[in-house]
Amino acid sequence: MTRSKGRPRKGRLADMTIQPAEDECYEPPPDEECDEFSSTLDLAANVRMGTRQMYMRGTSELVYFAVWQSHKIDGRWEKVVRVDCHHGTVHRHDFARSGDNEMAVLDVIPVKGGTSEFLGSWCTRIELVMQNEWEANLRRWHGDKE
Amino acid sequence: MTRSEVDPANLASGFDFVRRQRDPEFRKYLHDIGWTSAHHVVIADDEESVSAVVARIINNDTPSPCLIAIPSSSERFGFGFMFMEVTHASTRRSWPWHRNRPHDADEIPINSETSIGMLYSSARRCAEYIPNEWMHPVVFKQARIAA
Numbered sequence: 212m213t214r215s216k217g218r219p220r221k222g223r224l225a226d227m228t229i230q231p232a233e234d235e236c237y238e239p240p241p242d243e244e245c246d247e248f249s250s251t252l253d254l255a256a257n258v259r260m261g262t263r264q265m266y267m268r269g270t271s272e273l274v275y276f277a278v279w280q281s282h283k284i285d286g287r288w289e290k291v292v293r294v295d296c297h298h299g300t301v302h303r304h305d306f307a308r309s310g311d312n313e314m315a316v317l318d319v320i321p322v323k324g325g326t327s328e329f330l331g332s333w334c335t336r337i338e339l340v341m342q343n344e345w346e347a348n349l350r351r352w353h354g355d356k357e
Numbered sequence: 358m359t360r361s362e363v364d365p366a367n368l369a370s371g372f373d374f375v376r377r378q379r380d381p382e383f384r385k386y387l388h389d390i391g392w393t394s395a396h397h398v399v400i401a402d403d404e405e406s407v408s409a410v411v412a413r414i415i416n417n418d419t420p421s422p423c424l425i426a427i428p429s430s431s432e433r434f435g436f437g438f439m440f441m442e443v444t445h446a447s448t449r450r451s452w453p454w455h456r457n458r459p460h461d462a463d464e465i466p467i468n469s470e471t472s473i474g475m476l477y478s479s480a481r482r483c484a485e486y487i488p489n490e491w492m493h494p495v496v497f498k499q500a501r502i503a504a
Contacts, residue, residue, distance in 0.1 A: 247394070248378060248394070250374075250375070250394060250398055251397045251398065252371045252397070252398045252399075253397055253399045253400065253413065253414070253423075254363045254367050254371045255362060255364060255367055255413065256412075256413050256416045257416065257417065258363045260371060260375070262375050262378065271379075271381050278375070283416075331379070334379070338372055342368060345363065345368055
């Protein structure tokens with residue numbers, strides 16, 4: 212993949228070196244200005260998910276979220292999928308047993324106006340997608356053919 | 358190597374818990390019962406045996422204490438909550454005074470048929486439970502705040 216300039220486009224496979232133009236890149240506020248709410252949920256033996264949400268302090272204004280799926284195999288917890296919104300984009304990491312980490316940009320976070328609603332909407336969508344694709348993600352991680 | 362499998366109902370309950378986290382009232386409730394991000398949340402069906410839940414916690418290396426969330430439509434936020442903690446006391450079962458002492462009226466026995474829902478419904482802090490796989494007793498404590 213060759214490196215291209217400018218903001219990443221929705222839907223493209225991401226090159227980790229791509230950064231949105233500095234003056235356009237959304238970054239969450241500093242941690243000290245936020246209330247963090249993180250949780251780790253054990254759903255079954257060897258099955259775990261986690262979330263991290265950050266809100267502007269004292270408000271319900273969502274400024275960051277992450278959702279991840281992991282499983283324990285051969286005594287170790289392994290990441291399967293993680294969706295987060297670092298680097299100015301909502302993006303998804305698909306991990307594989309081989310150690311590969313394929314990242315795909317899902318959307319670019321608006322810098323000015325409506326950011327919280329945008330992130331809230333994506334957070335809702337991602338939770339639904341993660342729930343629906345749970346088993347498929349595991350099969351992919353194992354390298355099974357679809 | 359075994360594949361990780363999750364019951365669809367438990368998966369749905371897990372995501373239900375996650376969705377509720379966006380509700381500030383739910384976050385406040387969790388804070389008020391003493392939950393912090395350091396506590397893992399263990400989703401357990403009402404009818405799941407206590408021993409199965411504890412075995413799962415052991416298998417997953419879940420840090421102690423943890424919060425057990427039992428889906429329940431009759432609860433304010435859709436879950437009943439109990440903290441489970443591994444105590445660091447020696448196993449008291451072997452202590453002579455413990456074997457002979459009169460049991461408290463509010464203790465309930467936990468046997469292989471006891472479900473996590475039964476334990477929660479007892480609405481009391483429960484006596485110790487000593488799983489075979491652990492050297493230390495486990496204490497369950499219901500977490501509930503009246504609306």
